[in-house]
Amino acid sequence: MKDISPDKPLSTLSFLENTEAPPKRHHWFLDLFIQLLKTKPLGAFGGFLVLATVMLAIFAPVIAPFDPNKIHGVNIVSPPSSTFYFGTDALARDVFSRIAYGARVSMTVGLGAVGLSVLLSTIIGILSGYFGGLFDTIVQRFVDAIMSFPWLVIMLTLMAILGPGMVNVILALALAGFAGASRVVRSAVLVIKESDYVMAARSVGCRDVTILLQHILPNVAAPIIVLATLGLGNAILAEASLSFLGFGVPPPAPSWGRMLSGDGINYMLRGPWLAIFPGLAISAGVFGFNMLGDALRDLLDPKLTGGIRLRK
Amino acid sequence: MLRWYILRRVLLLVPTLLLVSFFIFSIVRLLPGDIVSIMIAEQGYADDEKEMRQRLGLDKPLVVQYAAYLKNVLKGDFGISLWSGKPVLEELTRRMPTTLRLAILALFWTILMGVPVGVISALYQDRWSDYIMRSAAIGGLSIPGFWIATLLLVFGAIWFKWVPPMDYVPFTMNPFKSISQLLVPSFILSIALSASIMRMTRTMMLEVMKEDYIRTARAKGLAGGVVVVRHALKNALIPVLSIMGIQIAFLIGGTVIMESIFVLPGMGKYLLDAITWRDYPAIQGINLFICTGVIIINLIVDLLYGLFDPRIRYR
Numbered sequence: 172m173k174d175i176s177p178d179k180p181l182s183t184l185s186f187l188e189n190t191e192a193p194p195k196r197h198h199w200f201l202d203l204f205i206q207l208l209k210t211k212p213l214g215a216f217g218g219f220l221v222l223a224t225v226m227l228a229i230f231a232p233v234i235a236p237f238d239p240n241k242i243h244g245v246n247i248v249s250p251p252s253s254t255f256y257f258g259t260d261a262l263a264r265d266v267f268s269r270i271a272y273g274a275r276v277s278m279t280v281g282l283g284a285v286g287l288s289v290l291l292s293t294i295i296g297i298l299s300g301y302f303g304g305l306f307d308t309i310v311q312r313f314v315d316a317i318m319s320f321p322w323l324v325i326m327l328t329l330m331a332i333l334g335p336g337m338v339n340v341i342l343a344l345a346l347a348g349f350a351g352a353s354r355v356v357r358s359a360v361l362v363i364k365e366s367d368y369v370m371a372a373r374s375v376g377c378r379d380v381t382i383l384l385q386h387i388l389p390n391v392a393a394p395i396i397v398l399a400t401l402g403l404g405n406a407i408l409a410e411a412s413l414s415f416l417g418f419g420v421p422p423p424a425p426s427w428g429r430m431l432s433g434d435g436i437n438y439m440l441r442g443p444w445l446a447i448f449p450g451l452a453i454s455a456g457v458f459g460f461n462m463l464g465d466a467l468r469d470l471l472d473p474k475l476t477g478g479i480r481l482r483k
Numbered sequence: 484m485l486r487w488y489i490l491r492r493v494l495l496l497v498p499t500l501l502l503v504s505f506f507i508f509s510i511v512r513l514l515p516g517d518i519v520s521i522m523i524a525e526q527g528y529a530d531d532e533k534e535m536r537q538r539l540g541l542d543k544p545l546v547v548q549y550a551a552y553l554k555n556v557l558k559g560d561f562g563i564s565l566w567s568g569k570p571v572l573e574e575l576t577r578r579m580p581t582t583l584r585l586a587i588l589a590l591f592w593t594i595l596m597g598v599p600v601g602v603i604s605a606l607y608q609d610r611w612s613d614y615i616m617r618s619a620a621i622g623g624l625s626i627p628g629f630w631i632a633t634l635l636l637v638f639g640a641i642w643f644k645w646v647p648p649m650d651y652v653p654f655t656m657n658p659f660k661s662i663s664q665l666l667v668p669s670f671i672l673s674i675a676l677s678a679s680i681m682r683m684t685r686t687m688m689l690e691v692m693k694e695d696y697i698r699t700a701r702a703k704g705l706a707g708g709v710v711v712v713r714h715a716l717k718n719a720l721i722p723v724l725s726i727m728g729i730q731i732a733f734l735i736g737g738t739v740i741m742e743s744i745f746v747l748p749g750m751g752k753y754l755l756d757a758i759t760w761r762d763y764p765a766i767q768g769i770n771l772f773i774c775t776g777v778i779i780i781n782l783i784v785d786l787l788y789g790l791f792d793p794r795i796r797y798r
Contacts, residue, residue, distance in 0.1 A: 213614070213617075213618060312499060313502060315499050315502075316499050316502035316503045316506060318729075318732070319499065319732065319774050319777050319778045319781065320503075320732070320770070320773075320774055321733065321734075321736045321773060321777060322733060323735070323737075323739050323740070324735065324739070324769075324770060324773055324774075327739070327755070328510060328754075328758070328766060328770055329510070330758070331758040331761070332510060332511065408625070408627055411627055412629065412740060415629050415740070416740065416743060428627075428629075431629065431630060431633055432629070432633075435633050436633055436636065436637075436744075439633075439636060439637035440637075440640060440641060443637050446630075446634060450626075450627065450630030450633065450634065453627055453630065454622075454625055454627065454630065457625035457626075457627075458625035461621045461624055462618075462621055465621060
């Protein structure tokens with residue numbers, strides 16, 4: 172930029188002539204993805220597990236050789252074989268197919284619960300954090316009260332009140348989890364509220380709604396993505412726990428948790444495989460989501476909150 | 484000042500407790516459909532609708548009900564269990580020690596396992612052992628405790644012909660045997676808990692190790708171990724203490740599952756039974772009891788935190 176000097180008039184804008192075109196920018200999503208693969212191989216592995224679970228859920232009818240509720244004669248509790256990859260359960264149903272369709276149940280419940288939870292917590296967190304004051308204090312007291320309920324206790328009580336059914340499970344999971352999530356959103360909002368561009372927007376007279384939509388919302392997207400991913404893992408675990416105790420998704424829908432408590436424990440001596448595969452499925456799914464969420468948090472959060480980068 | 488901090492925290496207790504009791508009170512009454520006809524039809528708890536309503540006090544307006552409920556609670560009356568006919572509080576106090584023992588044992592394992600692993604993981608940051616320990620931690624969080632318990636039962640029976648002791652022995656009769664019953668479930672509970680404690684410890688240790696006073700200690704010539712334990716660890720553990728409070732709520736949730744699998748007569752099993760029997764006064768009472776307990780424990784943890792970290796008293 173040797174042309175910029177105090178004596179030369181700026182009318183000669185020749186210094187602009189030699190600038191290169193800026194490097195081609197990828198979409199932020201692609202950037203994130205590439206960074207994930209390069210710096211966090213564990214997270215990428217988690218992502219692979221997540222993908223496998225989602226594919227299993229979507230393509231269950233194609234992957235599963237049989238209908239999950241089909242009774243195959245009298246082959247009850249038979250070991251894994253070439254026809255029944257994971258064996259059969261006490262009602263002579265193919266375990267492999269039930270696991271595959273169980274992925275559908277888990278993903279449906281998980282996505283429903285997380286979707287609802289994210290919706291509620293985002294609204295509450297943003298409103299509470301942005302407007303502050305007495306409104307914030309009161310809302311935070313409510314959030315504190317909800318958070319003092321242990322997770323399983325509140326879910327079980329809600330299931331007792333609402334009764335059985337998949338929708339009720341989704342509702343119970345969402346209501347149990349949204350309070351904690353709203354706190355995370357709120358603290359992110361509090362940080363953004365103090366930033367310069369929000370202050371600038373305010374000073375030019377931007378309305379609150381505009382600021383909320385254009386500045387706050389895009390910047391809480393990062394923690395919300397992390398919350399959603401980790402939340403999906405927790406939702407699968409919670410649904411499995413509820414089903415294990417008998418208060419989850421009702422039969423005959425195949426639920427990994429119920430498969431474990433029903434046949435897994437009752438037929439433990441005759442058919443140990445009945446206890447292995449459902450639990451394996453749960454663990455793999457939740458592990459994937461937790462790994463992925465963790466990696467995403469490391470990649471996204473420090474940039475947002477300006478916190479201390481703990482790695483390298 | 485410490486006095487103000489304590490006062491503020493204790494005062495905060497009142498609205499939170501009120502809100503919690505209001506939530507519990509209203510949740511049970513939000514039943515879709517008529518609770519009375521459901522209970523008569525399903526369990527036959529009373530002879531007719533009118534008597535049922537009177538028993539539950541549902542014939543009075545909502546505000547009056549809530550006021551009466553609060554008054555009773557403060558007197559110590561958490562309602563009468565429909566299933567057993569005895570006061571709910573009495574049943575709870577009978578079962579609380581078991582759950583408490585289970586929880587305390589689990590905490591013991593957690594601190595024993597989680598903190599050292601977290602420290603080591605922080606000291607060997609980004610080496611192979613760190614990655615392994617962190618993956619193990621996420622594994623501990625992901626693998627459901629009830630699966631581990633089931634596998635233990637299944638393969639213990641098949642390979643070793645062994646079942647964990649399941650006939651309940653009261654603590655007063657035989658302390659050792661009673662605790663031995665709790666060893667396995669408390670350990671399984673502690674797996675998930677120590678996973679998150681380990682990660683938190685690791686994070687805080689990494690943060691603290693960068694501080695200037697650690698550099699000073701090293702420059703003074705203190706041995707590595709002394710620096711880690713006396714200076715770094717002490718300061719790193721304070722925030723860990725604060726999340727212990729949050730983990731208590733998680734722990735209670737876990738005890739429900741463990742008590743169900745290992746057939747321990749604790750509060751968690753009581754809740755499951757109450758829900759199965761549609762014993763709504765009991766469900767209400769258990770919720771209130773457990774939540775109050777969690778709130779008080781959180782208060783104690785916060786106060787301890789204020790005691791150990793003077794900075795927070797001025798916020």
